[in-house]
Each structure stands twice: as structure tokens, then as C-alpha cells.
Amino acid sequence: MATDPALREGAARLVADLPPAPAVWCSGLRKRYGRRTAVADVSFTVGRGEVVGLLGPNGAGKTSVIKMLLGLVHPDGGEALLLGRPTAEPAARARVGYLPELFRYQPWLTPAEVLALHVRLAGLAVPEAEQRERLATVGLAGRAHDRLGGFSKGMQQRLGLAVALVARPELVVLDEPTSALDPLGRADVRDVVLALRAQGVAVLLNSHLIGEVERVCDRVVILDRGRVAAAGTLAELLGQRELRLHLTDVPAAAAARLAAAGPVEREGDWYVLALPADHDEGAVPDLVRDLAALGARVHAVEPARITLEERLLGILRAGQSADHGSPS
Numbered sequence: 001m002a003t004d005p006a007l008r009e010g011a012a013r014l015v016a017d018l019p020p021a022p023a024v025w026c027s028g029l030r031k032r033y034g035r036r037t038a039v040a041d042v043s044f045t046v047g048r049g050e051v052v053g054l055l056g057p058n059g060a061g062k063t064s065v066i067k068m069l070l071g072l073v074h075p076d077g078g079e080a081l082l083l084g085r086p087t088a089e090p091a092a093r094a095r096v097g098y099l100p101e102l103f104r105y106q107p108w109l110t111p112a113e114v115l116a117l118h119v120r121l122a123g124l125a126v127p128e129a130e131q132r133e134r135l136a137t138v139g140l141a142g143r144a145h146d147r148l149g150g151f152s153k154g155m156q157q158r159l160g161l162a163v164a165l166v167a168r169p170e171l172v173v174l175d176e177p178t179s180a181l182d183p184l185g186r187a188d189v190r191d192v193v194l195a196l197r198a199q200g201v202a203v204l205l206n207s208h209l210i211g212e213v214e215r216v217c218d219r220v221v222i223l224d225r226g227r228v229a230a231a232g233t234l235a236e237l238l239g240q241r242e243l244r245l246h247l248t249d250v251p252a253a254a255a256a257r258l259a260a261a262g263p264v265e266r267e268g269d270w271y272v273l274a275l276p277a278d279h280d281e282g283a284v285p286d287l288v289r290d291l292a293a294l295g296a297r298v299h300a301v302e303p304a305r306i307t308l309e310e311r312l313l314g315i316l317r318a319g320q321s322a323d324h325g326s327p328s
């Protein structure tokens with residue numbers, strides 16, 4: 001069938017004007033190893049320039065999902081696209097940097113040689129100065145020409161991060177990037193992730209260090225037994241803000257005023273009030289004024305918010321008790 005060149009051009013313009021495909025898109029991913037289901041049903045998206053944390057207990061399926069996304073493990077079901085291309089296409093992975101959970105580089109090579117090798121494998125021309133910069137980013141500038149045989153685990157992990165960054169990726173997948181790092185190294189990785197986001201590079205981060213995820217991630221996907229147990233922005237997941245009040249001599253009218261403000265839990269003289277998500281700015285000062293006017297003695301008022309760790313534990317425990325309660 002002959003196609004009209006004007007029509008073809010118009011279609012090409014339309015496609016060029018579309019927003020870029022997400023960095024990661026997956027739907028209904030499934031994987032079994034023998035009789036064990038590692039991944040039952042996983043769908044999520046990582047937008048361009050977005051930092052998404054993958055959380056979950058041991059064996060939840062995080063590494064299996066990452067390997068399916070990268071085309072290293074063949075899924076039994078579902079679909080995945082990397083930067084808009086099917087993961088099975090090698091071209092899909094050309095602009096993806098990956099730091100695997102377990103890896104070992106050849107001990108006779110130097111960091112400079114490892115980076116040069118990965119640049120060649122990626123088929124890119126990255127100048128040596130830029131490769132040296134990547135080593136400096138991960139704190140290995142002074143060790144560029146030392147043999148890896150004498151490197152500590154943490155230094156190898158730093159090199160792994162440099163490898164993931166060297167070929168100018170548009171998406172970086174980090175599987176437990178800080179497991180061997182000291183606190184300074186962890187802070188360095190945080191800075192690297194934030195710098196990547198500032199450059200518009202998307203990051204998928206699998207880490208058991210929840211505080212780390214809470215500090216750098218825009219969104220979190222929580223996996224439990226091969227399924228997405230919860231997903232959302234930190235504001236969505238941790239949305240409920242709490243107010244801790246230290247009160248004594250609380251008359252019934254003040255207790256009623258407090259209860260009218262939202263659900264309250266009492267621990268001795270401390271009252272923990274869950275503020276409604278849509279509370280306005282005046283709600284807290286109005287409450288404190290009313291409590292005092294009604295005769296309560298107000299010793300302290302502290303804002304509080306549940307941590308991601310508390311939320312994660314709540315989700316996982318709720319999943320467990322739902323399972324125990326359901327008929328088998």
C-alpha cells in the first residue's frame with residue numbers, strides 16, 4: 001500500500017510530540033522457580049527523572065522483578081518496557097545502568113580498565129576524562145589504577161556504582177547499592193541518586209535501608225510475597241499526620257473537644273491525635289486555645305508523622321494476619 005509522504009510526516013510529527021515513554025513500565029509480571037512462586041503479579045511505573053524505591057521483606061520478589069525488567073530472567077507472564085522498548089531488545093538496555101546485588105569483578109583488572117570495558121560493551125564513546133569523573137563521583141579517584149584483588153567489599157560496591165553510571169544512562173537500577181558501605185559511603189550514594197534525579201535520570205532503588213529510601217525516593221512500591229502490597233508517593237503512604245499532646249487536668253469538655261478533632265489514642269498523660277488529611281492550618285492552634293480555655297493544662301504539643309518503617313511494618317503485618325484469618 002502506498003503511503004502519502006505528507007501523511008507519514010504528519011504521523012512522525014505526532015509521535016515526536018508525544019511525551020517520552022516512562023523509564024520503566026511493567027504489568028502483571030509473574031515468575032515461578034519450580035513450585036515456588038517468586039513473583040505473582042507485579043505492575044508499576046517509574047517516570048522519567050523519578051526515584052522509585054522497591055521495598056519488601058526477604059524473598060518478596062524484588063530482585064526477581066529487577067531481573068525480569070532488565071531481561072536477565074524470562075517472565076512466565078506479564079509485560080515490561082524499558083524506556084519504551086520491550087526488555088528483550090538489547091537496545092532497550094543500552095541506556096540503562098545496573099548495579100547488581102551480588103557481583104565480582106576480575107581481580108586482575110583496575111577500576112579504570114573495568115570502566116573502559118563497560119564503555120566498550122555499551123558501544124559508546126565516553127572520553128577518558130568523563131570516565132575518571134565517574135570514579136571521582138564514587139570516591140575512587142585515587143584508586144583508578146590499583147588491582148581490584150586488594151579492594152574491600154565497599155570499594156567494589158563503589159566501583160559497581162561507577163559502572164552503572166558510566167554509559168550516560170537514562171535509567172539506573174540499583175539493587176542494594178549500600179549493603180557494604182560505611183555511613184559516609186551511604187551518604188555519597190544518596191548524593192549520587194539526588195544528582196541523577198536533578199539531571200532527569202530515573203532511578204529504581206532496591207534497599208532494605210528504609211531511612212535511605214525515605215530520604216531520596218519520590219515514590220515507593222512495597223512488595224510482599226510476589227505482589228504489590230502498597231504503592232504511592234511518600235505523602236500518600238505516610239499522609240496521616242499526628243499531633244502528640246502532653247495534657248493534665250483534662251475536664252470532660254476538653255476531652256470531648258479533643259475527640260471531635262480526630263481519632264485519639266492515650267498513653268498516660270500523652271494524647272496522640274490523628275489529624276484528618278484535609279485539616280487546615282488553623283486547626284492545631286484553635287485546638288490548643290480551646291483545650292486551655294476549657295481548663296486543660298497543656299504542657300507540650302508536638303507534630304509527628306509515622307515513619308516509612310512503621311508504615312511498612314503495618315502493611316506487612318496486616319497482610320500476614322489477613323492470610324492467617326482467611327480460610328486455606
Ligand SMILES: Nc1ncnc2c1ncn2[C@@H]1O[C@H](COP(=O)(O)OP(=O)(O)OP(=O)(O)O)[C@@H](O)[C@H]1O
Nearest residue numbers: 033036037038056057058059060061062063064065
Ligand atoms: N534462581 C532461583 N531459583 C530458585 N528460586 C529462586 C531463584 N531466585 C529467586 N528465587 C526464590 O524466589 C523468591 C524471591 O526471591 P528474590 O531474590 O526475588 O527476593 P528479594 O525480595 O530480592 O529478597 P532479598 O531481600 O532477600 O534479596 C524467593 O523465595 C527465592 O528463594
